[in-house]
Amino acid sequence: MKRFLIGFCTLVLLWSCGSNDDPPPSPEGANLIFPLESSECTTGVSVSETLSQVTFEWSASAKTDSYRLIVVNLTTNIQQQPLNTAATTASISIEKGTPYSWSVTSVNSSSGLTATSDTWLFYNAGSQTTYAPFPAQLVRPASGATVQKSLANEVVLQWMGADVDNDLNSFEVFFSDQNPPTTSVGTTNATTMEYTATVSSNTIYYWKVVSTDSEGNTSDSGVFEFKVF
Template structure:
């Protein structure tokens, strides 16, 4: 009887020692290196009169087997994606054009992915002055549902950048129709938020037009959100 009890105890101990080790570690987000954030990329290899080949580089991230590089033409919003196990990849992109790029880290042992920061840059062209990067709409997130404050307002927030560092103003267009055409305010280069009046149960649309000292403008594109 005692022998049976001892045998059973050992079996239970072995099972507990060989139990679940938990989920595999999730990949970490990569740190971007080049092209640098809010910069003009001048090191591409000429492919034609209109395009250059640019090599994107980042730092290896933990628990990662492969990476997906995503490069988005901000004039057309068309992305180019390429997968690699390396920490660099080359793509042919259009000269004189603003781009956003980011890297997604993946591991086949995990169902989770990790995204890097998103950096903006201009691929060098023949121009000597550059249009501002389209404003990046930060809050509210597009498609989100938000709570208005006690003053029946929601705070719109964005970020802006320019290679020439000569942004003059941001104009916010906001309405309950798409696309929004009602201007609710113009802010200076250092002010990237504005409160707007809202009503519950309504979907709103907003966009930001950035203007620099040369008169160049860029359009953020339209975001929408619903108010509880």
């Protein structure tokens, strides 16, 4: 009987210890609904000559207690004050006639873990009838990265571009070891979103992309930097 009790207690102890090894709950990323990707948002409620209130919407995500709405003005690269909510909608006032990006971070309060949605771009409608392209989103090399050049002493620069009017015309690449980069090294058409640059080892480089549409409207990606081994 004594051996039975010892064995039973050992099993209980092992079970209780094992339960503590369960991974902490990790939330899933939310799916964005509105404003639509690469669209013009015309549903904002005007609150002043320069601002309108836009309602953002996303789907509920599993293992999530709250959401953090992140909205960035792409003209100034200034982020709005993040808005925390347990709901799947939130309304904020943003500038008219301005490009924005938005994303949602799902939060699990018990574990402290988070998950981030995709990032969508949109123009908040203003009085203009034509819009500049969205600023190109620089992808690779990531800003602050250290990269290995190819045997041909080259690095491939990659970005993403979009335009609410669907009239993108070209991308001009500025690349230099000086900041800001003022040397134009090449122009690609609207469907080519990469450029191969010649580099040297142990050098920091700066690059940006200027997008142009068929109306002559332009936008600037802002500057990324990277170092070559």
